[in-house]
Amino acid sequence: KAGVTQTPRYLIKTRGQQVTLSCSPISGHRSVSWYQQTPGQGLQFLFEYFSETQRNKGNFPGRFSGRQFSNSRSEMNVSTLELGDSALYLCASSWVAGGGYNEQFFGPGTRLTVL
Amino acid sequence: DAKTTQPPSMDCAEGRAANLPCNHSTISGNEYVYWYRQIHSQGPQYIIHGLKNNETNEMASLIITEDRKSSTLILPHATLRDTAVYYCIVRVANGGSQGNLIFGKGTKLSVKP
Numbered sequence: 001k002a003g004v005t006q007t008p009r010y011l012i013k014t015r016g017q018q019v020t021l022s023c024s025p026i027s028g029h030r031s032v033s034w035y036q037q038t039p040g041q042g043l044q045f046l047f048e049y050f051s052e053t054q055r056n057k058g059n060f061p062g063r064f065s066g067r068q069f070s071n072s073r074s075e076m077n078v079s080t081l082e083l084g085d086s087a088l089y090l091c092a093s094s095w096v097a098g099g100g101y102n103e104q105f106f107g108p109g110t111r112l113t114v115l
Numbered sequence: 116d117a118k119t120t121q122p123p124s125m126d127c128a129e130g131r132a133a134n135l136p137c138n139h140s141t142i143s144g145n146e147y148v149y150w151y152r153q154i155h156s157q158g159p160q161y162i163i164h165g166l167k168n169n170e171t172n173e174m175a176s177l178i179i180t181e182d183r184k185s186s187t188l189i190l191p192h193a194t195l196r197d198t199a200v201y202y203c204i205v206r207v208a209n210g211g212s213q214g215n216l217i218f219g220k221g222t223k224l225s226v227k228p
Contacts, residue, residue, distance in 0.1 A: 004158070033215070043159070043202075043218035056215050090158050092216075104216065106158025 002026065004093050004107035012113045018079040021110045025072050025093030031055075032074040033104065034066060037088040046089075049074055050096060078112075086114045117219030118142070119203045124223045127197075133190040135222050137203035140184045146207055148179060150188050152199040153221070159202065162188065193226045200224070 005024045013019050025032050033056075034046040045058040049068035066076040072093075078085055088111050092104040120138040127133040139148060149164040163170055163177045165186075170177045176189040190197055202221040 035216075035218075042220060043216075045215050045217065048215060058215070088156075092158070103161035103164075104159075106160065108158055109156075 004091060004105050006089075006091050006107040006110050008110060009108065010111045010113075012115060013081050014115050015081055015083060017081050018077060019081060019112060020075055020077045021089055021091075021112075023074045023076075023091030023093075023107060025074070025091075026095075026105055029093035029095045029105070030072050031094045031096045032068055032072065033092045033094075034074070034076050035090040035092065036060075037090060037109070038084075038086070043090070046076065081114045083114050085112065087112060117217050118205045119219050121201070121203055121219060121222045123220060124225070126225050126227060127190075127193045129195060129226055129228050130192055133193040133197065133224055133226070135188040135190075135201050135203075135224065136185065137188070138185045139203070139205045142183050142205050143207075146205050148177065148183075148186050149204045149206065149216075150175070150177065151202045151204065151216075151218075152197075153202070154196075154199040159218075162201075193224075195226050195228065198224060198226045 007022045031050045033048040035043050037043045047066050048056040052068045063079045068074045088109045090106050090109045092106045094102045094104045147164050147166050150162040151159040153159040163175050165177045179186045200221040200223050202218050
């Protein structure tokens with residue numbers, strides 16, 4: 001079974017631009033979560049989607065948004081990029097079965113550099 | 116904020132057992148202890164989780180104290196490939212929300228030949 005895939009793997013943008021990152025979960029997984037990892041703040045939760053609905057959101061400004069499609073693939077968008085948005089963006093998928101915990105499977109991440 | 120406390124770093128000799136401690140003194144009765152690890156520049160990888168009984172799988176063992184205020188992850192025969200940052204996370208298992216893992220700083224384990 002293929003793992004979680006994220007595209008692109010590396011991205012360089014300039015301040016003020018916007019960016020869209022993509023995540024394809026493991027086949028059959030319906031929950032997709034996004035995390036930001038920086039040296040200073042570590043791994044921080046951005047948001048979670050399930051069945052095209054945002055179910056949970058971390059403490060990030062509105063410039064960070066996401067969506068999920070009917071095939072469970074997810075995208076996240078960051079508008080008006082700032083230098084501090086440079087980070088590794090990780091996507092994780094899991095199979096949700098009416099509650100309870102299922103391990104999250106993480107993708108390799110997208111390394112975003114903002115110049 | 117993370118509800119766990121871990122030493123920032125540890126060393127272990129290759130082939131020996133690596134014992135990684137975690138304090139979670141404010142854990143609630145319905146919260147589980149989870150362990151993930153992150154090898155440099157890769158996404159985190161799930162290792163194991165438990166409520167109050169000791170757990171073992173093909174990767175590791177998890178020992179939880181009787182009062183549940185601390186736990187230890189044991190890698191029985193550490194290899195160089197086990198060099199990673201190990202995260203101990205406490206969260207409620209039920210509730211349907213799969214996201215929102217709260218990661219702390221973790222323990223950087225260095226396995227040395």
